[in-house]
Amino acid sequence: MLVLDHVGKVYPNGVDALQGFSARIGVGEIVAVIGGSGCGKSTLLRAIAGLGTATSGTITLDGETIAAPHEKIGIIFQEPRLLPWLSVIENVAFGLEGETRARRRKRAEAALDRVGLLDKADAWPRELSGGQAQRVAIARALVPRPEVLLLDEPFSALDAFTRTDLQDHLLDLWADTKPTLLLVTHDVEEAVVLADRVMVMRPHPGRLFEEVKVELARP
Ligand code: ADP
Ligand code: ADP
Numbered sequence: 001m002l003v004l005d006h007v008g009k010v011y012p013n014g015v016d017a018l019q020g021f022s023a024r025i026g027v028g029e030i031v032a033v034i035g036g037s038g039c040g041k042s043t044l045l046r047a048i049a050g051l052g053t054a055t056s057g058t059i060t061l062d063g064e065t066i067a068a069p070h071e072k073i074g075i076i077f078q079e080p081r082l083l084p085w086l087s088v089i090e091n092v093a094f095g096l097e098g099e100t101r102a103r104r105r106k107r108a109e110a111a112l113d114r115v116g117l118l119d120k121a122d123a124w125p126r127e128l129s130g131g132q133a134q135r136v137a138i139a140r141a142l143v144p145r146p147e148v149l150l151l152d153e154p155f156s157a158l159d160a161f162t163r164t165d166l167q168d169h170l171l172d173l174w175a176d177t178k179p180t181l182l183l184v185t186h187d188v189e190e191a192v193v194l195a196d197r198v199m200v201m202r203p204h205p206g207r208l209f210e211e212v213k214v215e216l217a218r219p
Contacts, residue, residue, distance in 0.1 A: 008056035017043040028178040032191035035201030041184040074146035080137035082125035089121040111139040131162035
């Protein structure tokens with residue numbers, strides 16, 4: 001279980017981006033956080049990813065305090081952020097540590113196959129479309145089998161067709177190992193389509209405003 005207890009963030013320049021955000025998110029839940037631009041959604045995700053430490057409150061995963069990047073927590077951003085000097089397969093294998101080269105390659109291939117891009121294994125990131133690159137980013141995030149996957153506006157840079165396609169694909173992949181998904185979006189429809197639970201963040205000052213339970217029959 002991921003537990004956020006009064007998480008707050010004041011940036012060094014004094015911007016009070018997030019205040020007293022609390023939530024308990026169970027294993028395998030899909031939770032969306034929606035809210036307008038600037039309400040603190042990215043700040044919240046970065047704090048959970050251990051990328052920008054919270055300045056108040058605590059974040060724990062299965063009782064363990066999270067204050068730095070953690071192998072059990074993966075993150076996907078709006079842009080794929082692939083490393084341009086590595087091939088597609090090397091990008092996917094990047095997060096796998098402590099395994100032989102052959103084993104890493106095999107696992108990365110399986111993940112690429114799962115997102116339908118095995119034929120692009122030896123391509124360079126610049127040779128991919130935006131949607132393909134984001135699929136590679138999803139494969140890279142999922143290949144270490146994280147317990148929690150954080151998604152920060154993962155589809156908002158894509159056209160509507162590609163977006164719907166990737167949303168379906170994400171749910172498919174989620175079903176493999178059922179990690180906890182925490183999705184930040186400003187797209188209400190996306191939140192309702194994907195999530196079991198939607199948290200609405202108040203524009204200012206970055207507080208949890210309301211929680212809506214979405215009834216959705218998921219196979
Ligand atoms: P959202 O993701 O909901 O658009 P953010 O978390 O990006 O919101 O931003 C919340 C607030 O914090 C905004 O006022 C933004 O300008 C500010 N902010 C975000 N990142 C930083 C930063 N690195 N330094 C200072 N202020 C920041
Ligand atoms: P998004 O909402 O898509 O995550 P943002 O525009 O909020 O993107 O932030 C993009 C980057 O700019 C982030 O790394 C964030 O930390 C930084 N940033 C955002 N707002 C500010 C700010 N007011 N001061 C300094 N850095 C900021």
